[in-house]
Amino acid sequence: MGAQLHQLLREAIVQTTLKPGTALSETDIATRYQVSRQPVREAFIRLAQEDLVEIRPQRGTFVRRIVAANVLDARFVREAVEVAVAREAAMNADAAAIARLHVTLKAQAAAHDNPGFLSADEAMHREIALIAGRESAWRIVDQVKAQMDRVRYLSYVDVSPIDQLLSQHRAIVDAIAAHDADAAEMAVRIHMAEILQQLPELARRYPEMFETS
Amino acid sequence: MGAQLHQLLREAIVQTTLKPGTALSETDIATRYQVSRQPVREAFIRLAQEDLVEIRPQRGTFVRRIVAANVLDARFVREAVEVAVAREAAMNADAAAIARLHVTLKAQAAAHDNPGFLSADEAMHREIALIAGRESAWRIVDQVKAQMDRVRYLSYVDVSPIDQLLSQHRAIVDAIAAHDADAAEMAVRIHMAEILQQLPELARRYPEMFETS
DNA sequence: GCTGCTATACTACCATACAAGCAGTTATTG
DNA sequence: CAATAACTGCTTGTATGGTAGTATAGCAGC
Secondary structure, three states: OHHHHHHHHHHHHHOOOOOOOOEEOHHHHHHHOOOOHHHHHHHHHHHHHOOOEEEEOOOEEEEOOEOHHHHHHHHHHHHHHHHHHHHHHHHHOOHHHHHHHHHHHHHHHHOOOHHHHHHHHHHHHHHHHHHOOOHHHHHHHHHHHHHHHHHHHHHOOOOOOHHHHHHHHHHHHHHHHOOOHHHHHHHHHHHHOHHHHHHHHHHHHOHHHEOOO | OHHHHHHHHHHHHHOOOOOOOOEEOHHHHHHHOOOOHHHHHHHHHHHHHOOOEEEEOOOEEEEOOEOHHHHHHHHHHHHHHHHHHHHHHHHHOOHHHHHHHHHHHHHHHHOOOHHHHHHHHHHHHHHHHHHOOOHHHHHHHHHHHHHHHHHHHHHOOOOOOHHHHHHHHHHHHHHHHOOOHHHHHHHHHHHHOHHHHHHHHHHHHOHHHEOOO
16 A cells, blocks of 8 residues: 555656645545555655655655756756667667657657646657666656656646657657667757756746745 | 664665675564664665665565666666766866865775775765766766665675776866866766676676576 | 475564654743 | 743654464375
8 A cells, every 4th residue: 555655646746736835744645545644654755765755854744846956957867868778779779669669659649638648758768768778777767757747747738839849759769760879869858958948937937836945 | 763774774785784685574673773663664665765675565575686787777877977967067167176076086095995995986976966066966876876886895805996996087087177078978988887897797706696587 | 205285483564552843822920 | 011831733753563465384184
């Protein structure tokens, strides 16, 4: 149950269903999900290690506010890793792998609603990491990604231009299919720059969700 | 107490004081450190999330064996991130920063025993990340590094040539001091390739510490 | 001698009770 | 009236008992 709770809460936080700054009480969550405090507590510990909540002893547990510097660092790490991953994928990709990538592209084009697109998005990036043979490297990206995704879910109603993201994805896949590592690197870097444009605007619009420090 | 326990056990595992494959019992650790089982359990959860132990429900908790693929992926991630960090550090470094790097170099040269060198090593890499203004990016590297450090501690008795590592460090610092990003990148890549040479030899020598899968 | 069952001794997991600390409010006192 | 002290309601932290599952050693039966 503890692991499931962690998964549930994690999703809720990343999707900003649980808004940054919200107080999470162990007993509250426990009664809500009909379990004791212990599994909840353990879920909190996991979330704290992912920097999604902050446990302040004897005071409370709070959904971490978004810290712009952390989001930028997450982006930085993700760019570095995904660039390297894409280069390796470009070297390794065989016909079957390229076919799988095209499938995820189709799925993205089909799912025009935002939540669907985001999961297809995630699936594609993950697939690229698997093609590169870097499964456990993807676990790191996935962890870091959470900080960025919270921002994306803030903006998903209005800002993000899906067509643009989709064409960026196409560029990445094309480069990998052409076994062109340099082109893949460039395509990933362009793609990773996307969030940089949204962040300042969002910090201005939702100040209560950001850490002012 | 839970957090302290986590720190203690983490160190013991990374330094292979607790050998890969060892069974860790909640009650054992609890009685040994004079606490109840709960804090121990919470420490285990943290360690599991860092992939340092494996909790098998109703069976036991075990120090994870070293998986060569995971070490290689950790190295891969670390190289990607530290290359990017070093490039930024080369851009940002001012006189004071360069002076701090020289201090850590001196500390490394002074501490000729292995444990001392490793902590000075860590301090230098951390300092570079701070100079680059990527503090939270370093947290990721630090986490990933644990998988590599376990291997380094296996080899610290005999294999690792400290003088060689030190000269590699000097190359990195020189490149940063010269504000030469390309040189910094090259120096870091060379440095990160070091562990690649040790890994196969160690897997052969200590097979019981490695996962055969 | 070999196979299969059973008792037992472990394990992690969950629930519950108690302890300790912080904060805001209320009562008390100078 | 003001300042302070105690009180009350919250929080996380820790300890402990009971549960369910697994692995193993030993015995029974073939």
